[in-house]
Amino acid sequence: MRCELIEELLSPYLEDELDQEEKRAVKEHLKTCKNCSLLFSYIKETRESLTGFPEMEVSENLLDRLYSIPGKKKRFKLSLDFLFQPSLQPLLAAVTILVMVVSFYSLNPDRNRINKSISRQAHLSYSKVGKLYARAETFVDALGEHKDNILVSVKNIPLFGGNED
Amino acid sequence: MLVNTYSKRIFNMSYQFTGSYQEAEDLTQDIFFKLYNSLHKYDFEKNFSGWLSTIAKNYLIDRYRKTKWEKTTRDDFDEYNLISEQFESPEERVVKKENKKTIWEGLNTLSTEIRMVIILRDIQGKKYDEIAEIMDLPLGTVKSRVNRGRLQLAKILKEEMEMKNEM
Missing domain, CATH: 1.10.10.10 (Winged helix-like DNA-binding domain superfamily/Winged helix DNA-binding domain)
Structure with missing residues (x-):
């Protein structure tokens, strides 16, 4: 086997993860190749060095910082919960629409035109209601003496709780 | 409880990865913050320790890519x-x-x-x-x-x- 191929097998060889044939090939190669044999010894040394790094202790300062995290998060979460309560959603939607309308009105350069338009629409609506009321009165007058009979007939319709008698 | 059980492991993982004690302390705090924000996503069928290590690994690699620690040297070998x-x-x-x-x-x-x-x-x-x-x-x-x-x-x-x- 060539040295490049053997290099790839050195680490699994160290961990005894090769099959019998590969293991034998590496073993034979290491006996005859000085470079690969030296590299293998450095791989072993590398692994020993890495394995020998002991765990560091956590400082008191870091522990204090870590213990303080849940408290901070809880306060933050509570404020969010309050804002996103389902019961507040219609109110938030209404406030949003109101803010949009007020912003549109107050920031619009043609505010005078909007005022005039609103005033005209209000006036038209008022006169329409007045006309409708006048027509209703005329209708009631036209019914005259038949008004009471019609009312009794309407009350007797089963739909409104009366009987057919 | 999470701090008692896992702080040493996460701190050491951060320290070994960055080689900087100060950086490792800051990263450990960030990882715990991320952990608390992700607890609701934890699948109880999975191993918690492995899941936490994945969070730490992702965070460390992401931060590395953003800040390019390879430009800085590791702390002196102690x-x-x-x-x-x-x-x-x-x-x-x-x-x-x-x-x-x-x-x-x-x-x-x-x-x-x-x-x-x-x-x-x-x-x-x-x-x-x-x-x-x-x-x-x-x-x-x-x-x-x-x-x-x-x-x-x-x-x-x-x-x-x-x-x-x-x-």
Whole structure:
């Protein structure tokens, strides 16, 4: 086997993860190749060095910082919960629409035109209601003496709780 | 409870990855903050320790890509790292210390993914299937990366030794 191929097998060889044939090939190669044999010894040394790094202790300062995290998060979460309560959603939607309308009105350069338009629409609506009321009165007058009979007939319709008698 | 059980592990993982004590403290705090924000996503059928290691791994690699720690050097190699070991002679102690220093500094030359698998496998001693789960990689890819990482570090060590021998 060539040295490049053997290099790839050195680490699994160290961990005894090769099959019998590969293991034998590496073993034979290491006996005859000085470079690969030296590299293998450095791989072993590398692994020993890495394995020998002991765990560091956590400082008191870091522990204090870590213990303080849940408290901070809880306060933050509570404020969010309050804002996103389902019961507040219609109110938030209404406030949003109101803010949009007020912003549109107050920031619009043609505010005078909007005022005039609103005033005209209000006036038209008022006169329409007045006309409708006048027509209703005329209708009631036209019914005259038949008004009471019609009312009794309407009350007797089963739909409104009366009987057919 | 989470802090008591896992702070040491996360801090050490951050320290081994960055090589900076100060940076590791800040990152550990960030990772715990992220953990608390992700607890609702935890699948109770999964191993918690592995899940936390995945969060830490993702955070460390993401932060590395954003801040490019490879430009900074690692903290000076601390002799504390040798205290627990027994040596046959003072000469052996000096050689081992020099080798560890070279490997410690060499960790920064590895790509993030390879450095992480080396830390998980050789420093923390995790099994290959655990690493595959943490890294979300196929077992073969993990083994291949461990192999490449060890080879790269071994070659750095070899060059260092050859350079010293020539002096």
